[in-house]
Amino acid sequence: MTGRGKWRISGLLSLLLVGVLTLQWAQLNRYQATGESQLTDRQSAERHIEVHWDRDRSPQSPGSAPARRIRTGIFIQSLKFFNSSEVNLTGYIWQHYRDGIHDDIKPAAGEAGFILPERVDTTFPDTEAYRRRTADGEVIGWYFEATLRQPFDYATYPFDHKTVWVRMWHREPNAAVLVPDYDAYDSTRTEDVFGIDESIVLGGWRREDTFFNYRSYRYDTNFGEPGYLGQQGFPELHYNFVIKRRFGNAFIVHLLPLFLVAALLFGMLLTVGDDENAARRHGYSTSAMIGACSALFFVVLLAHIHLREQFPSPGIVYLEYFYIVMYCALGLSAAYSYLLSQGALTTWPLTRLRDPDRVKVAYWPVLLAALIAITGIVQLQN
Secondary structure, rough: OOHHHHHHHHHHHHHHHHHHHHHHHHHOOOOOOOOOHOEEOOOHHHHHHHHHOHHHHHOOOOOOOOOEEEEEEEEEEEEEEOOOOEEEEEEEEEEEEEEOOOOOOOOOOOOOEEEEEEEOOOOOOOOOEEEOOOOOOOEEEEEEEEEOOOOOOOOOOOOOOOEEEEEEOOOOOOOEEEEOOOOOOOOOOOOOOOOOOOOOOOOOOOEEEEEEEEEEEOOOOOOOOOOOOHHOOOEEEEEEEEEEEEEEHHHHHHHHHHHHHHHHHHHHOOOOOOHHHHHHHHOOOOOHHHHHHHHHHHHHHHHHHHHHHHOOOOOOOOHHHHHHHHHHHHHHHHHHHHHHHOOOOOOOOOOOOOHHHHHHHHHHHHHHHHHHHHHHHHHHHO
């Protein structure tokens, strides 16, 4: 096969692999709603409480009488990530207290009727915003600002989705169960986004989904209160909203420089050869090749350190594998240039590498195939 034919096949194969990698990215970037865990109306919330809590409680156990329900709603107005595990939220939380049922647990003026157990910043106290009479009781609303600490998964960065939840307790958790105030929202179906400002500024994120659900917690202490309900798998109300990262920002900041480094490395490999006249014309030498690889290595290393500082977790995020592939490509390119100049590629199967044109033709297909293999493994793990 002629040299031009080899390059044509290499180019077509590279374009095919780019298409495969793009399809993999599209799949990684797709959010799959977990409809089975979402509570979409009052009936589903009551059914969850009855099945997962009321049914398992013994009539003889302390505090086994059906707990009172308090309708609770939330509206998020702003969101900001402080770091990889802390998010700051502002908005409103309101609760309905019925006459004759919640009189003994209704908060007084200036008191908050809820607790956010994952809050780590109490600089801004919850402020009562309104208190209005209803047909059967009173609705009380508070404005809140809270910094919540939560474990976020960045394994698929920059194609990751974040589920930020607001975990809510009543101020007297042993006396009431919080239920979502579905009547306060226009629609709460699985595909609807509710409870969050449409004009909220999310920076590099965009709204994807919102829903209520319950998570059962069992505590190994009664907090000094006999019959504390939390020891029996108490259903704690969570408001969840899913945000998806905008891929364009990460592409410009991280992926585009890596692709440029890969292109520069390919350009240097094009100068490698046995033709002394061509080498003199291109200014190629083994020391120049190793020096250029070293310079590109530090460029990639600094970018990798910058990325790693954003996610100080013990695991490796998806984008880091791209840096590892580039480390391998730079190291192998420098080693190949040296071995070729020393005539050391004489043992099988290295004899095939004595022809630099084969290495040049295989560069992009091999590099893209490695990225596709890594992406496939990450997809299987997530």
